[in-house]
Each structure stands twice: as structure tokens, then as C-alpha cells.
Amino acid sequence: MPPTPSIASILASAMLPDAEKKRLERLLYADAGHGYDAFGLHPDYVAFGAVLTAWLYDKYFRVKSKGHENIPASGAAVLASNHSGAVPIDGMMIWADVLRHTEPPRVARAVADHFVPMIPLIGTLFARGGMVGGSRGNARTLLESGELLMIFPEGVPGVAKHFRDRYKLQDWRVGHVELAIRHGAPVVPVGIVGAEEQMPQIGRIPIKVAGLPFIPITLTPFPMPVRYHIRYGKPIPVHLDYRPEQADDPSAVREAAARVKAAVQALLEEGLAERTGIFA
Amino acid sequence: MSAFIKGVLVTGTDAPVGELLVRALLADPDIGHVLAIGQRRPEEALPIAHSARLTYLQVDLVRERQVHDLLFGPARDLGVEVVVHTAMSRSAMVEGGGVHALNVEATRALLQLCERHPTIRRFVLKSYAEVYAVQHDLPVLIAEDHPLNLHPNAPQYVRDRVEADLHACVRMGLSPLQIVVLRCAESLAPGTGSQLFDYLESPVCLRPAGFDPMINVASLRDIVRALQASVRASEQGVYNVPGFDTLPLSLAIHKWGRLGVALPSSWLTPLYRWRRKLRGHDFRYGMNRRRFHFSGVLDGRRARQVLGYAPNVPVDWPIA
Known part of the structure; x- marks a missing residue:
């Protein structure tokens, strides 16, 4: 089981620099009464999550990111990113990156596929760090509360894409823009370069294990230490460009989703053009 | 609506919620008379000081004739305007036609009789958060339109x-009555039929390894406040009544002073079945399996906006 909040707090206190500890104390969240929000987020676990991801972020994937000024400092917003890597570490790295580069610190509330809450331990640990199951109701509540959502419109097919399809955006779902239009939130496109090569996938075994929809067949047994490049694009003001009632207009929603997809694809192309090597 | 209510009829006053509601209504000077209904004999019922504003009657709600005579006799004579129906079988272990007759048929009959009653204009059903489905793919925050x-x-x-709740909901708008359904969070108190309370009675509480869902529990006082608010309100509808405490299951176990032990989920149904057989407890793990895996927290915004109810009395946790 995840450690109790007090143990998480002790570990975070012991391992985080003082300045970062103080900074994370300013984390804004809706305490439902016992230190947790209604979805299970707890600030001590967020700090603990910062510790857990620090080595991966700093040493292993050596994350470089730019465009943080495009992440709204407050209010509802949707981060929409490409998704890849056989194991969804990309979500974890965006989570850590947003936490580090927002002031006061914001938690990117990952909207995970339905099966994630069913995975023992992981489902609970991720919920403590702010993840929510991918139901429309959860996303709606969070946007109404002015939270920052992290959505991967490619969904599981993105994580499961074949190595030959890297950096080709898969079927781009439209729910993220529908939510953004309805609830008055801008969409921030995010492009991650690196994750698509971390664990080249060459096939999959269609067996459901512990809630996972399949078992990936990969060239490496664990993710390689590729370098992650995260880019945040300019917010797309779908909430200003469309009226809330247009959230029910399929053509308007498809059009808005296509704009987001094009922005993410452009960020990927910029990132690919800029990087000098997979590990560099 | 005038502030003064001539009479309120409360069923289920043998149980803590009903009894506390009667006390609360008696403390309200703008309630003319409280007609308390229970199954106990009058000399054994309601440990409440005699009041000229209180009448207790022993009525078997399963017997429609008795209910009819209650409503068109004492209730009419007292000018009862509001009926608060809280009577429901509390044990999960007792099943069968008799239980169904009380839980569903009595609700249906009571509602039908109230609809043609000359003085009753409002019907409040105390329903339960247990009517909602809790699943991995459903929202954590449960609004009134959440799947049942x-x-x-x-x-x-x-x-x-679910059936009693739906029956009341179906009559909303069709009935001359104002119907209110309050879907109340579980109250951690004895005699309320709370599965969680029974679960926490054990010194060691087993829970599924790898899962620690968020739950919401209410104090009796908050439930009674919500019922009181619905007696006074002029709106009808379905409202969630959340409690003050929203916390993970593991923390609830700890705050209740129990030892939580995480075990594989598949072990828990047989283990709790044995516990039930050996110790006679009411808790059924199979019935609670999903909510012991996935979070489900009542969203009380509607009740706050319309009824003016917001939880503010925490559960009296043994460990602060």
C-alpha cells in the first residue's frame, strides 16, 4: 500500500530541498476535510511524488522543457499531449514538470483511462498524486473547480502504437475540447519528444492482466534513458472562439480538436528538428 | 409557504434518525405538532419527555389498513402537512417478502394515501447513498443523476x-404532493443499518490490498438537519445529503481505532462470510466490494443551493 501521509511527508521532507518543500506547501487544492480532496489527492503525496519522480526526471530522462509560461497560473485549463512509450511515463514527466514550473505549484490532474483505477496500488498511488479516472463527470467537476487537466487525446492507442508509428498522432479523440468549450477553459497543446523511443514496441499480447488492457511486446525490457523534451504551446482559446453551447456541435468540436492536434503535431516537429539525438 | 407547520408525521422513530428528528422538530417552535410512528409499544418508545406537541402511535406500516386509519384519523385531525418517511429495514441479513413489504410496498402505499389526503402537501423520503452504483468507470463525485x-x-x-427511491421519484411532478427524496450518506452510528458502522465494529478491519477508496460518511445530526431543512423547504426533487467527513477507507479505519489489514480482495468475501456466521454481524463484503475498491463521494451542491443544507457536524471519531 502507499505509505501513510505522515510517512510520505517525512520522506518528502528528508529528500526534497528546503526551498522546494516550502514551495510545495503553497500547493492549492480543495481539501475535503481530512487533508484529502474528494478524488483522493493529498499534498504530502504530491511532495512524495515529486521525490519519486525526481531521479527519473533529472537523471534518467534528463527532461528539458520549454514554454512553461503557456501554462495558466490559475483557473481551469486542459493540457493536451501526445501519448506514447509502452509505459505511460510521459504523463508522470509532465506531472513533475508542471509541478516544478508553476507558481504557486499546480498539479496537472491526469485523466486516466478507465482501467487505471482498477490496477492495485498504482490506481491508489496515482489518485493521491491527483490522477482521476477518465469519466466525463470527473473531468467536469475538476474544470468547474478551476483545476488543470492533463488529457491524452490518443488514449491507450497512443501508448500502444507500434515503433514504426512513432510521432504519428493516432486517432485524436475530441472529448478534451468538448469539455474545454463547455466549461470555459483554454487548451494548452503539449508535445513530448523522446518518450516515443523509450521502449520500442513491436507487438502486443491481447491479454488483460491486473486491469491492463494488453501486454506490450517491446524490444527492451525497461524504458531506455532517452532524453525527454517537453514543449508547451500557446494556449488555444477554444473557450473564447466557441460558445459553450457549441460543445454539442459535432462539427465545431471536431474543428477545435483538429486545431489542437495540429498544434501538438507542430510542437513534435519542432522538437524533432531541434534535438540532436535520441539520448542527447 | 408560511413558516408555521401545523403538523409533521415521522415514521421510523424506533431508529436513531427518526428519534433525533422528532426531538429536533419538537425543539422548533414553528412546528405545531409531531406525530411519531414506530413499531414499539408506546411505553417502550421514544425516550422523550412528554410534550403536548408530541403524539406517539404504534403502527405497523406493512398493514395498509392501519396506515390508512392513521392518516385519515389522527393525522387528519392534527392537520399534518408534512410526512417524513424514514422507516426501512436496517439489516442487510434479513431478507424476504416481509422486508420488501416494509421497504417498498409500505412506501408505495403511504405515498398513494398521502396523495389523496386533505391536509398533507409534502412527502419526504429518507433514501440512501447505497442506491448509487460505484464503479471504476463512473465519476467519483456522485451527483443526483449518477447511475443507480x-x-x-x-x-x-x-x-x-433503489425501488422505494425510484417509486418516489416517479411520482414527482405527477403527484399533487411535493415530493423530496434525500439520498443520505451513511451515518456511522449504531442502529442506523450502516454497513460501514458494522464493518468498523470489528477490532481488525480487512480491506482489499492495493485499494484505498475515498468515502463520505455523515453524522446523525447532519442527516437530521437535512431532513429538517427538507421539511421546511418549498422545492421538491432529489437531493444528495453528504456528510462532513470525506476520507480514505484506511483513514476511517484508523480514526475509528481499528487495525486495518490489507488482504487480497478474493479472500475477503469468504472471510467476512465466516465472520457473519460465527459472530452474527451484519456486514456483507460482497455487497460493499465495489465501494471498497473505487471511490464514491456524494456531491451535495444541489442540497446546498436548494435546501440550504451543508454538512457541518463531523462524525465523532474515537481518534482525533
């Missing part, structure tokens, strides 16, 4: 509650 637990294998405890 219509699982074919749901036990009678759940099925009856």
Missing part, C-alpha cells in the same frame, strides 16, 4: 432501497 445500482445480483438490501 441496478445490478441483477444486488442484494435485497440495495434493490429495495
Whole structure:
């Protein structure tokens, strides 16, 4: 089981620099009464999550990111990113990156596929760090509360894409823009370069294990230490460009989703053009 | 609506919620008379000081004739305007036609009789959060339009509650009555039929390894406040009544002073079945399996906006 909040707090206190500890104390969240929000987020676990991801972020994937000024400092917003890597570490790295580069610190509330809450331990640990199951109701509540959502419109097919399809955006779902239009939130496109090569996938075994929809067949047994490049694009003001009632207009929603997809694809192309090597 | 209510009829006053509601209504000077209904004999019922504003009657709600004579006799004479129906079988272990008759048929009959009553204008049903489905793919925050637990294998405890709730909902707008359904969070108190309370009675509480869902529990005082608010309100509708405490299951176990032990989920149903057989407890793990895996917290915004109810009395946790 995840450690109790007090143990998480002790570990975070012991391992985080003082300045970062103080900074994370300013984390804004809706305490439902016992230190947790209604979805299970707890600030001590967020700090603990910062510790857990620090080595991966700093040493292993050596994350470089730019465009943080495009992440709204407050209010509802949707981060929409490409998704890849056989194991969804990309979500974890965006989570850590947003936490580090927002002031006061914001938690990117990952909207995970339905099966994630069913995975023992992981489902609970991720919920403590702010993840929510991918139901429309959860996303709606969070946007109404002015939270920052992290959505991967490619969904599981993105994580499961074949190595030959890297950096080709898969079927781009439209729910993220529908939510953004309805609830008055801008969409921030995010492009991650690196994750698509971390664990080249060459096939999959269609067996459901512990809630996972399949078992990936990969060239490496664990993710390689590729370098992650995260880019945040300019917010797309779908909430200003469309009226809330247009959230029910399929053509308007498809059009808005296509704009987001094009922005993410452009960020990927910029990132690919800029990087000098997979590990560099 | 005038502030003064001539009479309120409360069923289920043998149980803590009903009894506390009667006390609260008697403390309200703008309630003319309280007609308390229970199954106990008058000399054993309601440990409340005699009041000229209180009448207690022993009525078997399963017997429609008795209910008819209650409503068109004493209730009419006292000018009862509001009926608060809280009577429901509390044990998950007792099943069968008799239980269904109380849980569902009595609710249906009471509602039908109230609809043609000359003085009753408002019907409040105390329903339960257990009517909602809790699943991995459903929202954590449960609004009033959340799917109900219509699982074919749901036990009678759940099925009856869903059926009674739906029956009241179906009559809304069709009935001359103002109908209010309050879907109340579980109250951690004895005699309320709370599965969680019974679960926490054990010194060691087993829970599924790898899962620690968020739950919401209410104090009796908050439930009674919500019922009081619905007596006074002029709106009808379905409202969630959340409690003050929203916390993970593991923390609830700890705050209740129990030892939580995480075990594989598949072990828990047989272990709790044995506990039930050996110790006679009421808790059924199979019935609670999903909510012991996935979070489900009542969203009380509607009740706050319309009824003016917001939870503010925490559960009296043994460990602060």
C-alpha cells in the first residue's frame, strides 16, 4: 500500500530541498476535510511524488522543457499531449514538470483511462498524486473547480502504437475540447519528444492482466534513458472562439480538436528538428 | 409557504434518525405538532419527555389498513402537512417478502394515501447513498443523476432501497404532493443499518490490498438537519445529503481505532462470510466490494443551493 501521509511527508521532507518543500506547501487544492480532496489527492503525496519522480526526471530522462509560461497560473485549463512509450511515463514527466514550473505549484490532474483505477496500488498511488479516472463527470467537476487537466487525446492507442508509428498522432479523440468549450477553459497543446523511443514496441499480447488492457511486446525490457523534451504551446482559446453551447456541435468540436492536434503535431516537429539525438 | 407547520408525521422513530428528528422538530417552535410512528409499544418508545406537541402511535406500516386509519384519523385531525418517511429495514441479513413489504410496498402505499389526503402537501423520503452504483468507470463525485445500482445480483438490501427511491421519484411532478427524496450518506452510528458502522465494529478491519477508496460518511445530526431543512423547504426533487467527513477507507479505519489489514480482495468475501456466521454481524463484503475498491463521494451542491443544507457536524471519531 502507499505509505501513510505522515510517512510520505517525512520522506518528502528528508529528500526534497528546503526551498522546494516550502514551495510545495503553497500547493492549492480543495481539501475535503481530512487533508484529502474528494478524488483522493493529498499534498504530502504530491511532495512524495515529486521525490519519486525526481531521479527519473533529472537523471534518467534528463527532461528539458520549454514554454512553461503557456501554462495558466490559475483557473481551469486542459493540457493536451501526445501519448506514447509502452509505459505511460510521459504523463508522470509532465506531472513533475508542471509541478516544478508553476507558481504557486499546480498539479496537472491526469485523466486516466478507465482501467487505471482498477490496477492495485498504482490506481491508489496515482489518485493521491491527483490522477482521476477518465469519466466525463470527473473531468467536469475538476474544470468547474478551476483545476488543470492533463488529457491524452490518443488514449491507450497512443501508448500502444507500434515503433514504426512513432510521432504519428493516432486517432485524436475530441472529448478534451468538448469539455474545454463547455466549461470555459483554454487548451494548452503539449508535445513530448523522446518518450516515443523509450521502449520500442513491436507487438502486443491481447491479454488483460491486473486491469491492463494488453501486454506490450517491446524490444527492451525497461524504458531506455532517452532524453525527454517537453514543449508547451500557446494556449488555444477554444473557450473564447466557441460558445459553450457549441460543445454539442459535432462539427465545431471536431474543428477545435483538429486545431489542437495540429498544434501538438507542430510542437513534435519542432522538437524533432531541434534535438540532436535520441539520448542527447 | 408560511413558516408555521401545523403538523409533521415521522415514521421510523424506533431508529436513531427518526428519534433525533422528532426531538429536533419538537425543539422548533414553528412546528405545531409531531406525530411519531414506530413499531414499539408506546411505553417502550421514544425516550422523550412528554410534550403536548408530541403524539406517539404504534403502527405497523406493512398493514395498509392501519396506515390508512392513521392518516385519515389522527393525522387528519392534527392537520399534518408534512410526512417524513424514514422507516426501512436496517439489516442487510434479513431478507424476504416481509422486508420488501416494509421497504417498498409500505412506501408505495403511504405515498398513494398521502396523495389523496386533505391536509398533507409534502412527502419526504429518507433514501440512501447505497442506491448509487460505484464503479471504476463512473465519476467519483456522485451527483443526483449518477447511475443507480441496478445490478441483477444486488442484494435485497440495495434493490429495495433503489425501488422505494425510484417509486418516489416517479411520482414527482405527477403527484399533487411535493415530493423530496434525500439520498443520505451513511451515518456511522449504531442502529442506523450502516454497513460501514458494522464493518468498523470489528477490532481488525480487512480491506482489499492495493485499494484505498475515498468515502463520505455523515453524522446523525447532519442527516437530521437535512431532513429538517427538507421539511421546511418549498422545492421538491432529489437531493444528495453528504456528510462532513470525506476520507480514505484506511483513514476511517484508523480514526475509528481499528487495525486495518490489507488482504487480497478474493479472500475477503469468504472471510467476512465466516465472520457473519460465527459472530452474527451484519456486514456483507460482497455487497460493499465495489465501494471498497473505487471511490464514491456524494456531491451535495444541489442540497446546498436548494435546501440550504451543508454538512457541518463531523462524525465523532474515537481518534482525533
